[in-house]
Amino acid sequence: MTRKTDRTPEDKRYWLDDSRNVDKIFWALVLICFLLFGADAFYTKKVHFPFEGWFGFFGIFGFVACVGLVLAAKELRKVLKRDEDYYDR
Amino acid sequence: MIGSIPPGLLLVLGALVAPVLPGRVRNVYLLALPAVGLAGLIGLEHGIYGEFEVFGYQLAVVRVDKLSLLFGYIFHIAALLSVIYALHVTDRVQAVAGMVYVGSAVGAVFAGDLITLFIYWEGTAVASVFLIWARRTERAYNAGMRYLIIQVGSGVLLLAGAIVHVAESGSLAFDRIGLDGLAGTLIFLAFGIKCAFPLLHNWLQDAYPEATVTGTVFLSAFTTKLAVYALARGFAGTEMLIWIGATMTAFPIFYAVIENDLRRVLAYSLNNQLGFMVVGIGIGTELSLNGTAAHAFSHILYKALLFMSMGAVLLRTGTIKGSELGGLYKSMPLTTGFCIVGAASISAFPLFSGFISKSLILTAAADGHYTLTWLVLLFASAGVFHHSGIKIPYFAFFAHDSGIRCKEAPINMLVAMGITAFLCVAIGVWPDPLYALLPYPVDYAPYTTTHVITQLQLLLFSALAFAVLMRTGIYPPEQRSVNLDFDWSYRRLLLVVASFAMAYGRSTRERLIATAERRIERFIARLYHHHGPQGPLARTWLTGSTALWMALLLGTYLLLYYV
Numbered sequence: 001m002t003r004k005t006d007r008t009p010e011d012k013r014y015w016l017d018d019s020r021n022v023d024k025i026f027w028a029l030v031l032i033c034f035l036l037f038g039a040d041a042f043y044t045k046k047v048h049f050p051f052e053g054w055f056g057f058f059g060i061f062g063f064v065a066c067v068g069l070v071l072a073a074k075e076l077r078k079v080l081k082r083d084e085d086y087y088d089r
Numbered sequence: 090m091i092g093s094i095p096p097g098l099l100l101v102l103g104a105l106v107a108p109v110l111p112g113r114v115r116n117v118y119l120l121a122l123p124a125v126g127l128a129g130l131i132g133l134e135h136g137i138y139g140e141f142e143v144f145g146y147q148l149a150v151v152r153v154d155k156l157s158l159l160f161g162y163i164f165h166i167a168a169l170l171s172v173i174y175a176l177h178v179t180d181r182v183q184a185v186a187g188m189v190y191v192g193s194a195v196g197a198v199f200a201g202d203l204i205t206l207f208i209y210w211e212g213t214a215v216a217s218v219f220l221i222w223a224r225r226t227e228r229a230y231n232a233g234m235r236y237l238i239i240q241v242g243s244g245v246l247l248l249a250g251a252i253v254h255v256a257e258s259g260s261l262a263f264d265r266i267g268l269d270g271l272a273g274t275l276i277f278l279a280f281g282i283k284c285a286f287p288l289l290h291n292w293l294q295d296a297y298p299e300a301t302v303t304g305t306v307f308l309s310a311f312t313t314k315l316a317v318y319a320l321a322r323g324f325a326g327t328e329m330l331i332w333i334g335a336t337m338t339a340f341p342i343f344y345a346v347i348e349n350d351l352r353r354v355l356a357y358s359l360n361n362q363l364g365f366m367v368v369g370i371g372i373g374t375e376l377s378l379n380g381t382a383a384h385a386f387s388h389i390l391y392k393a394l395l396f397m398s399m400g401a402v403l404l405r406t407g408t409i410k411g412s413e414l415g416g417l418y419k420s421m422p423l424t425t426g427f428c429i430v431g432a433a434s435i436s437a438f439p440l441f442s443g444f445i446s447k448s449l450i451l452t453a454a455a456d457g458h459y460t461l462t463w464l465v466l467l468f469a470s471a472g473v474f475h476h477s478g479i480k481i482p483y484f485a486f487f488a489h490d491s492g493i494r495c496k497e498a499p500i501n502m503l504v505a506m507g508i509t510a511f512l513c514v515a516i517g518v519w520p521d522p523l524y525a526l527l528p529y530p531v532d533y534a535p536y537t538t539t540h541v542i543t544q545l546q547l548l549l550f551s552a553l554a555f556a557v558l559m560r561t562g563i564y565p566p567e568q569r570s571v572n573l574d575f576d577w578s579y580r581r582l583l584l585v586v587a588s589f590a591m592a593y594g595r596s597t598r599e600r601l602i603a604t605a606e607r608r609i610e611r612f613i614a615r616l617y618h619h620h621g622p623q624g625p626l627a628r629t630w631l632t633g634s635t636a637l638w639m640a641l642l643l644g645t646y647l648l649l650y651y652v
Binding site for chain 2: 014016017026029030032033036037039040043044045046047048049052056057058059060061062063065066067069070071072073074076077079080081082083084086087088
C-alpha cells in the first residue's frame, strides 16, 4: 500500500481545482435540467398512469425524492449514528 | 458439459489442483478454468443430465434451460473478470476459495433437484467465507464467523424444507415450489436469507466490506444472484415478493446516504438492486421475469465494476472511508473513469446497461397496475443514482482534495475494469444479444423518446438536488461512524441479553453456594460442639462414672421390663 500525503511542489493545478469551473459545471447542470423540463412540451408522452403525463413529472419527482431522501437520512443519522469502534468495545 | 463433468463441478475440482501450481502457471490455469467452463456451456442442449437414484429418490445433477444457462453464462463471465482483477494476488487460499465458490454457485444454478442444490448451496457458504477471513484481521474474522453462521443456517433451512417437501410431494425435483405448506415456507426463508430480504439482510452489509480487496468483487457477484435465480425458479408470481422487493429497493438507500465506508455503501446499494429483481419475480409475468434475469445479468457486471474501482482505491490508499478520501481523480484517472461507467450503469443512464434491464421491471409493474410499487421503484431509481451514481465517485475521486497522491491501480485491475466497463456500455448500446438470452421472447424497445427523456429528467434532477444540497451545506458530511442496522439485534441486544442472563445465573449460583456453605458451616459447628475437644461426647470420662452410668442404664431397662 502506497500512501503519499506529501504534495510535491510541481503538483499541477487541475481544471477542477478552480472553484469558478465547479460553478460552471453547476450552472451547466441547471441549464440542462431547464431544457429537459421544457422538453415535455415537444413530444407526446406514452404513459401507464395519468399522473406520469403531468408536465415535468419525472423531473419534479426526482428532485423532491432526492431532497426528501437526504433530509430523512440526516434525521435518521441522529438516531443511528455511533462511534466507529461501537461494536469493538 | 465437458465430457461428463457437470458445469460447476469442473471448477470446484479444478480449483483443488491450483495450490500446487507455481505462480504464473497458476494464474494461466485459473483463467483457463472459467474460460473452458464457459465454452462448455455454449451450444449445450436443453434437458436434464446426470440423473441417478439414491435410496429410491430421483436426483438430477444438471438441468439446462434458458434460465439456468443465462445465470451460468454470467457467472462464468464474472469469474473470469474477477480472476483477472485478482491476478496480482499471491495468496493461494483466496485463489482456491474463489474458484470453489464460483463452481458451487454455477453447480447450484444448474441443479435439477433440491439435494444437489443444497450441497452446492452450502458449498458457496463455506468457500466464500475464506475470502473474508483472508483479510486476516480480527474484525474480518468476526464478520466472517457471523456470515458463516447465517449462510449455513440458510442451508439448514433449505435441507429441512427439502425433506418436508419430499415427504409432502414425493419428489425432490427443483421446480416451482410456491408458498403453501411448511416445505414452501422453509425453502422460501432459506432463499430469503441468501437474497438479503429486509431484516434478514444484514450479513451482506456486515461481511462484504470486511473481505479482501479482490474477495469482495467475487462475493458481490454470486451468492445473492444465486438466491435471485432460486427464487425465480421456485417462487415466480408469489405476490408477497412484490412488497418484500419494494421494501428492499427503498430501505437500504437511506443507510447508503449516511454510510462512510464506501464499500458498505455499495453493499447497501447491492441490496437495493436485489429489490428490483425480487419485485420482478413477484409480479411473475414473462416481461417481469425477463426483467429480473436481464437485470441480474447487467447488475453483476456493473456492481463488480464498482467494487473493483473501490477495491483499487482501498489497495492504493489503504482506506475506503469517504471522510478520508477525495481528489483521487488526479492520481487514478483511469479508475475514476471506470467507476463513472459503473455508476452510470447502476443509475440506468441511457446507453448504459441498467437502462435496458431495469426498465423491463418498471414497465411490468406499470402493466400490472401496481401503482404504489411503481412509485417506490421510481423513488429507489432516483435514490440509487443519488448514492451509488453520485456519492461513490464524488467522495472517492472528487469532493475536497484529501491530499492523497498514489499510484494508478495495477495493470491487471485496469484490464479487468476496462473489460467490465466495455461490457456495461455494450449491453446498454446493443441490448439485443442479451434480450435473446432471456427466458421468454422479448417484445420490448427500451429506446423510445418517452423513456429516454423521462429517465434523463429523473436522473438529472436528482443530480441537481445533490448539487443544490451540497452547495447549501445541507448534505450530511461524511463522518467516521457506524450506523446501527438490524445486526445490532444480534451483535448488541443479544449480547446484552446473554450477559444479563449470565449475570443472573451467576448471582443465583452464588446465592445457592453461599446458602449451602452456610448450612455446611453450621453443621460442622454443631458437630464440633458435640464431638470437638470440649464437646460433651468427646470428653474422657472416668471408668467409675461410666460403670455407674451403665449400671443406671441397665437398672432402668430392668425396671421398664418388669413394669
